[in-house]
Amino acid sequence: MKGEAGSMRQEKPKQEERIWGSMKRTAFILGSGLLLLVAFLNSVSGQLQRFWDASGCFQQAQWERLLSTFEGKEWILYIIATILVPALLFWSFNGLLLVADTARKPNFISRYRIQVGQNEPVDTMKLRQSMRTILFNQCMISVPMVIFLYPIIKVRGDPYRRELPTFHWFLLELAIFTLINEVLFYYSHRLLHHPTLYKKIHKKHHEWTAPIGVISFYTHPIEHVASNMLPVVLGPILMGSHLSSIAVWFSLALICATVSHCGYHLPFLPSPEFHDYHHLRFNQCYGVLGVLDHLHGTDTMFKQTKAYERHRFLLGFTPLSESIPDPPKKMD
Ligand SMILES: [Zn+2]
Numbered sequence: 001m002k003g004e005a006g007s008m009r010q011e012k013p014k015q016e017e018r019i020w021g022s023m024k025r026t027a028f029i030l031g032s033g034l035l036l037l038v039a040f041l042n043s044v045s046g047q048l049q050r051f052w053d054a055s056g057c058f059q060q061a062q063w064e065r066l067l068s069t070f071e072g073k074e075w076i077l078y079i080i081a082t083i084l085v086p087a088l089l090f091w092s093f094n095g096l097l098l099v100a101d102t103a104r105k106p107n108f109i110s111r112y113r114i115q116v117g118q119n120e121p122v123d124t125m126k127l128r129q130s131m132r133t134i135l136f137n138q139c140m141i142s143v144p145m146v147i148f149l150y151p152i153i154k155v156r157g158d159p160y161r162r163e164l165p166t167f168h169w170f171l172l173e174l175a176i177f178t179l180i181n182e183v184l185f186y187y188s189h190r191l192l193h194h195p196t197l198y199k200k201i202h203k204k205h206h207e208w209t210a211p212i213g214v215i216s217f218y219t220h221p222i223e224h225v226a227s228n229m230l231p232v233v234l235g236p237i238l239m240g241s242h243l244s245s246i247a248v249w250f251s252l253a254l255i256c257a258t259v260s261h262c263g264y265h266l267p268f269l270p271s272p273e274f275h276d277y278h279h280l281r282f283n284q285c286y287g288v289l290g291v292l293d294h295l296h297g298t299d300t301m302f303k304q305t306k307a308y309e310r311h312r313f314l315l316g317f318t319p320l321s322e323s324i325p326d327p328p329k330k331m332d
């Protein structure tokens with residue numbers, strides 16, 4: 001017993017060392033990733049910059065026109081950019097996906113399904129019940145939270161400044177928002193998998209082992225604030241961003257969350273295999289980009305699967321489940 005207690009005591013510092021080591025590696029990789037990105041942007045974005053400059057005059061003129069239209073009522077612009085535009089994009093995209101999930105139209109889309117045989121068609125009763133939570137989270141949490149953040153965003157930097165951000169600055173901001181989102185989402189999500197928090201909070205989101213687009217918002221309200229909203233809104237607050245950057249980032253975040261839950265690996269869209277596998281297996285793939293999962297070793301099982309081989313940007317129309325098929329099932 002004594003020996004066991006001793007080895008337990010030794011085991012604990014070792015574990016702490018391991019976690020600390022991973023975190024240091026994480027900071028190093030994320031830091032150097034950011035530096036590399038800046039170097040990349042400086043070297044190859046000349047062309048894009050020229051394009052941006054050419055269209056920039058037009059965008060600048062449109063922005064100035066908007067500013068003069070809403071002069072003295074800038075808060076209306078804030079509501080349009082941070083709530084209406086992202087919500088409209090979210091529901092347009094999810095509307096199309098819901099047609100595919102419920103009516104199985106268009107036919108070809110089922111070829112891109114990740115978990116074959118699941119949601120074909122989707123259980124409408126379960127969907128209707130989930131919809132109540134999704135609308136509650138969006139209308140009663142996201143909207144008030146974005147309104148509540150208004151004075152904070154204004155204090156951090158004038159979001160209505162006349163000058164639109166430059167192309168380089170806009171890309172750099174997007175990279176920083178993505179990194180902040182990855183770190184906060186990974187750790188808050190992993191915390192939600194602690195048995196106590198999982199049972200009380202996160203289990204709800206995992207009721208869907210084969211998710212569909214709108215399920216990105218199907219969470220307990222606490223999870224919606226901690227894991228869906230905070231990691232996304234913190235970047236623009238810290239950076240004191242321009243309203244145009246905030247609108248693009250919020251819209252991108254909603255579209256990416258939808259894609260990662262949609263259940264189809266569609267051409268020319270980011271791969272949803274990573275988060276789909278999380279819904280299937282529960283204890284793998286906690287992050288968004290996968291960098292932190294790689295560093296913390298929470299993707300080792302995933303890396304041995306066909307889903308991992310298929311986890312790439314699909315540049316053609318042949319579904320990856322056909323070009324990288326599952327191995328034939330063993331017969332007993
Ligand atoms: Zn999910």
Ligand SMILES: [Zn+2]
Binds near residue numbers: 193202206282
């Ligand atoms: Zn989870």
